[in-house]
Amino acid sequence: MHRTGTTRRSALTATGALALGAVLTGCGDGADSRSASGGADAGTASLRAGTALRAAAARDSASLLSRYEQLAAAHPVTAPGLAPMGAAVREHLAALGGPPKAASGSPAPAPPAAPTDARAALRELAGEERRVADSRAAALLTAGPELARLLASIAAAGAAHAYLLTELAKEPPA
Template sequence: MSYPPPPRVPSGPRRRSLLATVAGGALLAGCSDGAGSGEETTAGSPSVVERARARAARDSRGIVERYDAVLAAYPTLAERMGPLRAEAVRHAEAFGETAPKASPGPSDSASGTPGGASPSVASPAPSVTVPATEKEALAQLAAAERALADRRARALLEVPGELARLLASVAAAGAAHAYLLTEGSR
């Protein structure tokens, strides 16, 4: 008795399916607050977890400031970047940071931003330099997202449980942001 040949399996994942897997994993992991993740402070000094959480919050705030600077320079990118900025704000909040939020405006429904928050903020951080063209600005922002995702992935090895899962989720989202920022400009 002969058996039919096994179905042909593709040699590897396609870029879109890989991105969908990463994004799906990030959504499943969620952005929890990480409460009760262990390590208490000793002798008044912050624990490894507290230091890692504070750095992650500052880094998320920095990415939001970069989005704000690019959006202030190139308001035409609001529809494309608004949802990514909103996600960066949620990441900052998950790490305990209060990130800037703009008040809702009349263009919110057209921007595609969840929750009705406007993707732009009145005044960007003065320390962020925006390149001369939209394409360069997107590339610079994508590079910042990629570098931050890499830093967070390395930090996973230094923190326990819940914070490690949160860092993994946010690192995956940051890598997806970098991909979306660069792919849309092609």
């Protein structure tokens, strides 16, 4: 006896073929409609936003590096403890694309003068590192994947620097 009609195997095959066709058609239409309706504009806007985030992060790193250098110069006793962290900030600046370009030829604002007390200056720098790390962590929500990974890494390093600076401020002067 030969079975006539629809078997389970033929029903599954037909359903799979229809689903595959729908998926392939959906993928093709979505890509075409995105490019036709301004997908390039969205890509350009995303690129501009990423560039702006990177430039802001580079400005923050340049400011932090300046603060490290200023603190080491004002309080030479802190220089050995600050040197590795300053070098890391210099590397962060390089990873972000180097020093930011000054807008309209105006120089970047000078950092505030370091306090005369080395411990107070270290605590102030720790606070600045914490603030910058927090702003970079907040920027992760709008950054693209590659920039988000870089910012997350730099934010984690900044949080570690803040901790180390706080501990360095607690040490007795040498």
